[in-house]
Amino acid sequence: MKKNVLGAVAVVLLLGAAAYAAFFIAPTDVKQGLIYRILYLHVASAWTGLTAFFLSFLANLMYVWRRQLRWDALGVSAAEVGLAFTTVVLVTGPIWAHPVWGIWWTWDARLTSTFVLWLLYVAYLLLRTLVEEPDRRALLSALFGIFAFLDVPLVFGSIRWWRTQHPQPVVMGEPGSGLDPTMLRVLLFSWVAMLGLMTLLLWQRYRLEVLRGEFEIVRREAEAA
């Protein structure tokens, strides 16, 4: 219990520090003004979402190999947390785009790819609701999760290669190229803070899933009797 509270406090402090840095330490952008600071939330969420999906991918591989349901619990927890962060990316995108370019959705390569990523993991979660038996559900969703993650670089690659030929507003510049060193540092710090939040959410969700699994076993035994 104490560890949980300490963890939560640490994450809140980190996030607070990151927010402070985003508003006060990061330099002002000449062209976009205040709104550009949403970049620190937007990009950090994107990277965190991908990290979570990568963890889900590893958990899926472990399940197929070891067949222990705790790997399945980790897989679904990471996928849900990843989906939450990805949703933040999709919401902050338009919030950023509208005041800057006057349009809500820009069909920017990264944003579009993120949308497909979002759809893939929604499909993953939907698949799980359609399989009753826990072992079967774990195996099938692990296999789909593996295929989905292998697809991610292909999705990003194809959209970036061919959908950015036409001139379009770019939501953010290339990270590391032309990005002010201070901005980069604030961005990385934001990412670390987000990773802290991700870990916290992941841990809570994982424990909930393990408990749910145990409960389901008891319920099924009672039903069978």
Add this chain to the structure above:
Amino acid sequence: MAPPVRSSTGLRFENIEKRYGGLYALRRVSFEVAPGECVVLAGRNGSGKTTLLRIAAQLVRPSSGKVDFPQTAGSEGTRAKSPGFVAHATMVYDELSAEENLLLFARLQRTPKSAERVEVLLREVGLIERRDSLVRTFSRGMRQRMALARALLHEPSVLLLDEPATGLDPQGLAWLTETLKSLRDAGCTIVMSLHGESEISSLATRAIRLDAGAVVADTRAGVSVHSILTFADA
């Protein structure tokens, strides 16, 4: 029925466990079937008979434990063939003819001289007249013969049958009993699950009862086949 080579293969279950998400379908099932024995597996629905047979057929992986096909002395050196399996479903394609079905599986299994083997089997199960008819047009009894023919393509020394008598009319039942009898007499090891006493169960040299995934009675322990099949306490 032309008998296969005299059997030298038995069947051994060692601590077989099968869990489905925490629920046990099989709990530490261990027993051995000697070569040439004809065993009946009895038990209520859900007692684990089908799961056990499918594990023996290597269609289902046990959560723990293993299945062996021990060969008697003198026949080591020849690799044990996989068991033949006759399930509840016919496991043949409705859209193909009897001959096409058997040829398909024979070729997949790399059966030597597959065309001749298929012809022989079709004759033995009495389907040679209908070799070009689609299985879709077959009656339940004829489908059962197809299922058995498919299982026997590779001349297995162990035959597993999951409730083979279901849905058969008296003629079908008589034919099946006759066929299994000659297989048994030729030395084939047979394990079949049945619901109750019938013409077929009279072939059994041994009976084992399963309940809730565990072995609860075995004729080896002195209980009679009759009492196992009728669930009467010995």
Add this chain to the structure above:
Amino acid sequence: MSLLSNTTVLLGKELRTEFRSRELLTTTVVFILIVIVLFSFTFDPTADESRRFGAGLLWLAFLFAASLMLQSCFLREQNNDTLSALRLSVTDPFAIFLAKLAANTLFLLLTELLLLPIFAVMYNVPVLPVLHWLVLVFFLGSLGLSVAGTALSAISAQARMRELLLPLLLLPLLTPILVASSEVTAGLFDRSPFVQWQGIGFLAAFDVVFLTALWLFGEYLLEE
């Protein structure tokens, strides 16, 4: 090599079964035709616009068709539990997948080539000069559709709502094929046609990635 022989035998079975009834082929062809016609109501199919949009619409139609056609792939093996019979008979379970994806690729390619002249006439796009390149991109794209579709159909066959589930799982996954294939095809439909080699390479890469994944994980897809 038994994998090759098993695959050939199974491919023969898949082809024989389909050509006997031709139900998959005919329904798929008609479906793509309907989609193409319906699409034409949504914009003005003059020569210029159709070149720009045509390739994308064509591939979108192929994608939809594939996600419907592939549903039956493993569902039909649940009839009479023939899947278990196959698992018992083959030495390498990958043969089952290879045969099915080869058959599916062939069926898709056949329907696509059948519809190409109709599409060319309706949208005024000259296809003859670039026919061999079109066949290449159709083949690589359809192979990708088949590999992913066959794998996912093995998954959806074991779940509820399987008819709706397959398109849901498959369509997002196939985005790269849609993008790359329509790009290459658009290049071929252009006034001065050209071959987008990066696109061809990308499609080949997609095919290799998913074929490898299927090879590594296929047997788990068939587990009971």
